[in-house]
Amino acid sequence: GENVEQHPSTLSVQEGDSAVIKCTYSDSASNYFPWYKQELGKRPQLIIDIRSNVGEKKDQRIAVTLNKTAKHFSLHITETQPEDSAVYFCAASSDYKLSFGAGTTVTVRA
Amino acid sequence: DAMVIQNPRYQVTQFGKPVTLSCSQTLNHNVMYWYQQKSSQAPKLLFHYYDKDFNNEADTPDNFQSRRPNTSFCFLDIRSPGLGDAAMYLCATSIPRATTSSYEQYFGPGTRLTVT
Numbered sequence: 001g002e003n004v005e006q007h008p009s010t011l012s013v014q015e016g017d018s019a020v021i022k023c024t025y026s027d028s029a030s031n032y033f034p035w036y037k038q039e040l041g042k043r044p045q046l047i048i049d050i051r052s053n054v055g056e057k058k059d060q061r062i063a064v065t066l067n068k069t070a071k072h073f074s075l076h077i078t079e080t081q082p083e084d085s086a087v088y089f090c091a092a093s094s095d096y097k098l099s100f101g102a103g104t105t106v107t108v109r110a
Numbered sequence: 111d112a113m114v115i116q117n118p119r120y121q122v123t124q125f126g127k128p129v130t131l132s133c134s135q136t137l138n139h140n141v142m143y144w145y146q147q148k149s150s151q152a153p154k155l156l157f158h159y160y161d162k163d164f165n166n167e168a169d170t171p172d173n174f175q176s177r178r179p180n181t182s183f184c185f186l187d188i189r190s191p192g193l194g195d196a197a198m199y200l201c202a203t204s205i206p207r208a209t210t211s212s213y214e215q216y217f218g219p220g221t222r223l224t225v226t
Contacts, residue, residue, distance in 0.1 A: 046214060098215060
């Protein structure tokens with residue numbers, strides 16, 4: 001089955017700086033890569049996703065890049081704000097099941 | 111608004127006392143999932159329904175069962191809850207995108223289960 005590794009497990013950044021989270025996957029058949037943000041006690045929310053026919057996607061301060069050859073993808077958050085503090089999960093999928101990374105706890109320091 | 115609804119949001123049960131969690135959706139999605147999430151961990155898939163077809167994950171304990179009486183509703187039954195079953199239980203739904211064949215999953219708010 002698919003194995004997704006996510007790094008780092010914790011990330012502390014100064015407000016206004018950028019945050020980068022990296023994930024690698026094992027199954028070359030994976031073609032869909034969503035990122036979820038989960039605040040304490042709340043549901044995971046899809047913040048951005050990318051499909052294997054695209055190398056980069058951007059939505060305001062959030063961007064995701066995908067390198068299919070190397071089997072890794074990354075989340076970039078620019079101009080971080082306190083409300084970006086949360087746990088972020090990457091995932092990979094080749095069908096209707098998601099394989100999640102272990103999560104990254106992001107703390108934005110004011 | 112179309113959404114995924116879970117009831118109750120908080121459930122307290124006694125050790126060994128059966129409990130049922132419910133999920134409903136107004137999205138008309140054909141796939142429904144149940145995840146277990148413990149603190150600081152990723153959601154762990156327990157099982158899913160693709161339409162009426164039930165699919166159990168290999169490592170899901172027999173203590174957990176599910177029912178999907180119709181497209182809109184799905185239930186998680188825990189027959190004899192143990193202390194280790196205390197967790198957040200998340201329901202999710204998805205539908206295949208014809209143009210991309212990918213499945214975006216939409217999560218409900220979750221049910222926090224406490225076992226005393």
